[in-house]
Amino acid sequence: MPEKQTPFRPSVEKRRILLIDDEVINQEILQMMLADTYEVLPALTGKEALEILHEQYETLNLVLLDLNLPDKHGLEVLWEIRNDSRYARIPVIVMTADSDAEVECLTLGAIDFIPKPYPRQEVVLARVRRTIELSEDRDILHWTERDRLTGLYNKDFFCRYAVQLDARHRDYPTDAILLNVNHFHMINERYGRKAGDELLREIGQKALEYVEEAGGITCRSEADTFLIYCPSRENYSSLLEKVSVPMPGSGNGQGENRVRIRMGVYAGVDKALDVERRFDRAKIAADTVKGNFTKAIGIYDDSMHETELMQEQLIEDFQAALREKQFEVFFQPKFDVRGEEPKLCSAEALVRWRHPKLGMVSPGIFIPLFENNGLIFRLDSYVWAEAAGKIREWKEKHSIALPVSVNVSRVDLYEPKLIEMMQEICFKSGIGNEELLLEITESAYTGDSGQIVEKVGKLREIGFRIEMDDFGSGYSSLNMLSTLPIDALKLDMYFIRNAFKEKQDTRLLEMMIRLAETFRVPVIAEGVETAEQAAALKSMGCDIIQGYYFSRPLPGADFESFMLEHNPNH
């Protein structure tokens, strides 16, 4: 137990004052005035004062400074306090009878004065209290508006200041710039979190140097992303050069050892747009050079604007499209080629959007878009339900039980209601869980794999069968692959296209199939276009084939006819 009960709340803690005065009488009087409200640390010389500062600066709230000290002039002490970043937040009140010195003290950063002879206690206390309050408020503001790691503004305040700049410079052309570190997570993994943080601090420092010189403001908006809002200029290669600091531990950082940063520029911003939207555009521009090794700066242009407008429209139209059943589910048959004759064994459900104004919209456009804004789960659920409905319908009408595979986006795997939703769909349609095959892309398992693997495992436990899609594209380690809960592997289309190009080279494809076989699950090839390809794949050991060779994806009714012609039950 502490001897004396000390308060443990910032609001009631006694503030601490360093009182620097060599005159005992002055010390005594001020201490008397302050003692009830504050904890006073007396220093009789400049040297003593700096020692106390050095040891206790973290808990000091104010310095009261007399200008005449035996060892050094008070102005020197003031200068030393103001120019040491550790002490700089502590306000200084100068005590002097000399009005000439006041101007100099103010220039050096004193915040207020207490004249000599001292005014009455109330006046001294009021000045001390106000000064401490002001500095604490300033401190709070600093920590609220700043990003802890880099000391730059945080995004909220950055946006506020951007609006203020606009208000003062209405017709001034300005640019929104976004900087993003390529593969930052790899840097963190390889060099450790500390080195990664240090790298971000350095980049932030360079960005700050840039705006201090060229005008503008900067912030760190999230992990490895920095924003700059500045007066327009022709060329940003010097900025890119500046922020491309050396990689951790690479010494002088010549050539290859610099961090790779991609930059997006939205030049001459439309000030009618929200600040955030302007930087969305800078991000779109930056994303166009993602993975591009020859180009690091993307400039927002009209075509990106068109795309943006198009995407906005698609998002806006999504609800109505669901309601009006504009999303159509097509089916592409899959054939089991292990026997003498290929046998229809399943179908993949593929979604198409018949947009009332835009016509057929490619899933290549709307699926990534909906994955990015969280609509994908609703779209996928719709497709799952449609597919489940068809399975049931075919059973009832034709007594044909044909399982259908559906796509499950990696984004869906983070949806807490996924399993519940899947079960509900199968239950409502009256089909078994095992009749819905779930295609999950290999890359879904990389990154945050633990949680995903667990989720997929649960789906499998309750009867769903899992097909790994795009096998070979996800850079998974073999070790991880062997532990995954899967029932079939679907080769990435790339291997098939590549193997049957003009100059046929099937070695890589064969290798992938052999690799797939080690998992002892059926191997599926998609995108198969000709009889030769089908025959070659069969001879290599492929079990199931899907592609134009058998049929393009068909609307529900057409697929039904196709299915009757290739009735798997016969």
Place this chain on the structure above:
Amino acid sequence: MTIEELKAYGADTDAGLQRCMNNENFYLRLVKMIPGDDNFRKLKEALEGGNLDAAFEAAHALKGSSGNLALTPIYAPVNEMTDLLRARTQTDYTEGLKAVLDARDRLQAICGE
């Protein structure tokens, strides 16, 4: 020593006491420290030796403490001297110094009782 005696001596005891939160004992204790202040000696020696820098330091210090305790008989002459010394004025300080030291001696006499 009493407040009345100090008042008779010429101190502005109301102002001095107010600065000491009207704590008489505290005020008198501080006043008693004044005659022994080493700056009187320093001031005398500096002026005799013609060292105006050191004289200014000492005068300035005396001005601060006598001012805070409102000891007008010391404060008034020392204040005048401080202003002259701040500009390093070459002049005859004998009279001023005498006034300061006399005022100290008279205060010492009251304190001693």
